[in-house]
Amino acid sequence: MHLVDIIYNPVIVYTVHSRNDGLALTPPMGWLSWVRFACETDCKKYPNSCINEELYKEQADRLVKDGFKELGYVYVNIDDCWSEKERDVHQRLVPDKHRFPSGMKALADYMHSQGLKLGIYGDVGPQTCAHYPGQNDKNGSNYFSIDAKTFAEWGIDSFKFDGCNEDPKHFDDLYPKMGKALNESGQPMVFICEWPLYQLHHKITPNYSAIENTCHVYRNHGDVSDGWNSIISIINFYGDNNDLFIKYNGPGHFNDPDMLIIGGFGLSYEQSRTQMAMWAMFSAPLYMSNDLRALKPELRQILQNKALIALNQDKHAIMAKRVYTDKNTQIWVKQVEPKVNNQWSYAIVYLSTKSIGDRYYISHKVSQLITDTKNTTEYVVHDLFLDEGKEILGTLRVSDNLELKVAIAGACRLVKLVPKY
Ligand code: GLA
Numbered sequence: 001m002h003l004v005d006i007i008y009n010p011v012i013v014y015t016v017h018s019r020n021d022g023l024a025l026t027p028p029m030g031w032l033s034w035v036r037f038a039c040e041t042d043c044k045k046y047p048n049s050c051i052n053e054e055l056y057k058e059q060a061d062r063l064v065k066d067g068f069k070e071l072g073y074v075y076v077n078i079d080d081c082w083s084e085k086e087r088d089v090h091q092r093l094v095p096d097k098h099r100f101p102s103g104m105k106a107l108a109d110y111m112h113s114q115g116l117k118l119g120i121y122g123d124v125g126p127q128t129c130a131h132y133p134g135q136n137d138k139n140g141s142n143y144f145s146i147d148a149k150t151f152a153e154w155g156i157d158s159f160k161f162d163g164c165n166e167d168p169k170h171f172d173d174l175y176p177k178m179g180k181a182l183n184e185s186g187q188p189m190v191f192i193c194e195w196p197l198y199q200l201h202h203k204i205t206p207n208y209s210a211i212e213n214t215c216h217v218y219r220n221h222g223d224v225s226d227g228w229n230s231i232i233s234i235i236n237f238y239g240d241n242n243d244l245f246i247k248y249n250g251p252g253h254f255n256d257p258d259m260l261i262i263g264g265f266g267l268s269y270e271q272s273r274t275q276m277a278m279w280a281m282f283s284a285p286l287y288m289s290n291d292l293r294a295l296k297p298e299l300r301q302i303l304q305n306k307a308l309i310a311l312n313q314d315k316h317a318i319m320a321k322r323v324y325t326d327k328n329t330q331i332w333v334k335q336v337e338p339k340v341n342n343q344w345s346y347a348i349v350y351l352s353t354k355s356i357g358d359r360y361y362i363s364h365k366v367s368q369l370i371t372d373t374k375n376t377t378e379y380v381v382h383d384l385f386l387d388e389g390k391e392i393l394g395t396l397r398v399s400d401n402l403e404l405k406v407a408i409a410g411a412c413r414l415v416k417l418v419p420k421y
Contacts, residue, residue: 021183024190024216025251026313027285028158030075030117031059031068035226035259035289039081039130043099049291051081052099053107056118062292064114066300071309075158075190076111077119077287080130087133091143092150108155119158119190120151124174125166135178136166142174144181152187159189163198171195172207179214192217192256192285208244212253217285220245224258227266228410231275232353234258238282239322239330249283249319256285263290263299270411273385276302277349277414280312281320281334307382307389311336311347311416320349323369328354329362333369340419343377346370347384347416354408362413363403366396370417373398379417389416 033051043050060076063069084094095104104120111118123134136142151159161178163171175195182189193215196206200220211218221237224230234257238245245255260279262272279286288303295303302308311334320334332349339345348369350362366379381393381402393415396402404413 019191019213019216019252021188021252023188023252024254026315026317027254027283028075028190028217029072029286029309029312030077030119030288031063031073031292032075032077032079032119032160032259032287032289033059034079035224035261036264036291037289041081041096041099048293050099051078052096053102056107057110059292060111060114060116062295063116066292066295067304068292069115071304071306072313073286073288073303074115075117075119075287077121077158077160077192079121079160080128080162081132082121083132085132087143091146093133093143093147104154104156108157111157112155117157118155119160119192120154120156121160121162122147123162123164123166124171124178125164127165129162129164134165135161136174142177144178145184148178148181148185151182151189152185156187157189158192160192161194163194168198168202168204171199172210176210176214190216192219194219196220197222208248212248212250216252217254217256219256219258221257224261225266226261226264228268228271231261231267231271231278232410235278235330235351238319239325239332242319242322246319246321250317251315254283254285254317255319257282259287259289260303261289262303263288263292263295268410269298270407270409272299272302274351274410274412276305276308277384277412278320278332278351280308281332281347281349281414283312283314283317283319283334286312305385305388307384307416308414310389311384320347324364328352331362331364331369335372336416338418340421343373343419345416345418346379347414348402349412349414350404350406351410351412352406352408353410357408359405359407361403361405363401365399365401366417367398369402370398375399378420380420382416382418384414384416395420 040050108118197219314336320332324331330351334347382389
């Protein structure tokens with residue numbers, strides 16, 4: 001855009017720059033109900049796990065009491081199935097009267113009183129994926145502005161905009177319109193989109209520069225589910241499309257590999273560490289979808305590992321690059337702070353998908369993993385899972401091998417190489 005547009009046409013500035021609003025400069029962190037609690041609405045049969053205001057308040061309480069909030073996990077995001085099936089006489093959305101009797105404003109106030117934020121969910125089509133009202137209307141009009149204003153009145157801080165029940169051909173028009181309505185509501189809201197995902201499924205090439213200008217967070221891969229197959233499929237997908245996704249990740253705009261399922265039923269301890277490691281390497285949003293009321297301490301430790309959170313929140317938000325793959329191994333490298341004498345630090349993951357055997361050594365020359373370095377650089381090696389990165393494994397020259405013993409079946413090792421002063 002030319003400077004002249006900025007001066008003479010403020011509307012253009014307003015509509016083009018929805019992400020340059022200072023929101024989500026590092027990947028947003030919090031909790032999201034979908035994978036763990038899905039669309040359970042039977043609160044008689046499932047009083048502790050149906051989608052109702054108590055559920056969100058109880059998870060919020062655990063974010064605060066168990067130390068998640070102070071580490072940055074501040075968003076509590078409602079997903080599908082929260083509203084009445086019909087709008088009110090003013091065409092406004094109404095929270096389900098039995099499950100959210102106090103209303104959304106009260107729930108947002110509750111979150112804010114705890115230093116947390118509340119997110120809500122909608123859909124670019126006339127209905128959400130679970131057939132609750134969406135923001136569009138079959139008759140060619142839409143509720144974008146009405147709903148954005150309603151969310152703003154309630155004090156909502158984040159909005160996930162799904163893509164069910166609408167032709168993805170129309171997304172390039174509809175998503176920016178909703179982004180504009182959110183901007184015009186005056187309430188800062190992190191805008192979470194599923195725009196590229198549905199387009200990719202329909203073989204439409206997503207316009208990522210429009211997407212990153214409109215949304216803070218955007219999903220590319222299908223829904224995460226509670227199991228390792230889902231996690232490795234997402235990791236592979238990001239590896240296979242590495243250059244594209246690296247290009248469209250940065251402060252204020254993030255690719256979204258979907259929720260952390262650590263604390264669910266599907267991952268081993270080692271696989272849980274790997275999901276956290278890889279989401280940190282991706283600079284991805286960290287939305288846990290688990291039951292914080294029943295989280296095992298060793299899993300909480302993974303989710304609260306300060307060295308991994310710092311890696312995830314690195315101010316440059318450069319996504320990791322997959323630099324090596326074979327049948328059993330993937331190696332990922334991420335450029336991070338601190339920079340010492342103009343040399344970057346690097347986080348390196350050795351990920352093993354081997355399916356039989358004991359722990360074994362993987363060994364690669366540093367110069368083959370990190371190409372953008374001086375031959376003379378010496379690195380101090382920290383294991384980010386040992387004492388949250390405070391423990392030093394040793395030092396390495398560029399010509400040395402980084403040799404690490406790795407378990408199998410989705411286990412990983414994660415080290416950070418910091419140039420020596
Ligand atoms: C889609 C989304 C999920 C979730 C469900 C809710 O599948 O991709 O993340 O929001 O809809 O119905």
